[in-house]
Amino acid sequence: MSANRAIVLIAGLFLFPLGAMANDCHITVESDDQMNFDSEEIVIDQSCEEIELTLKHVGDLGVDTMGHNIVFTRAEDLESLAQDAMQASEDDYVPAGDDRVVAATNLIGGGETTTLTLDPSLFDGDERYAFFCSFPGHWGAMQGEVRLVN
Incomplete structure (x- = not known):
């Protein structure tokens, strides 16, 4: 490599840091048989055209006994929605x-994965958002905050 090419390459690394070249538009959250998410926060990068959210259930129990999902809502609606969700078994x-x-x-259920494509424009920057598992009895332990970034 010539000296001039090396200088251009090094200068490029300072001008365009790797983190600025790609948005974090892919999110993975794991859940388990102990009613846990591996994250208490999901970051929604609003500069993404869409976000691919993958939920992995790393446990062994089936969907009927230890089913998990991720439901996004305004923080102020979390408790009332979680209560009403318990009645929506169908x-x-x-x-x-x-x-x-x-x-x-x-x-x-255990061993399964699901992916959701999210439109970041669904989230209003003036609101606070939360996520939770709506399976009956899980929302108290399985919830977190949504943080919006640009």
């Missing part, structure tokens, strides 16, 4: 047509 515990639901993954 809809995988996500009340159909409920405007408090911003987005939701499918309900999965």
Whole structure:
């Protein structure tokens, strides 16, 4: 490599840091048989055209006994939506047509994975958002904050 090419390459690394060249538009969250998410925060990068959110259930128990999903809602609606979701068993515990639901993954059991494509424009920067598992009894332990970044 010539000296001039090396200088251009080094200068390019300082002018365009690797982190600035790609957005974090792919998110993976794991859940388990002990009613845990591996993250208490999901970061939504609003500069992404879309975000691919993958939920992995790393446990062994089936969807009927230890099902998990991720439901996004405004923080102020979390408790009331979680209470109402327990009655929505025919809809995988996500009340159909409920405007408090911003987005939701499918309900999965141990060893399963589901992916949701999110439109970041669903999240208003002036609101606070939360996520939770709507399977009955899980939301108290399985919830977290959504942080919006540009």
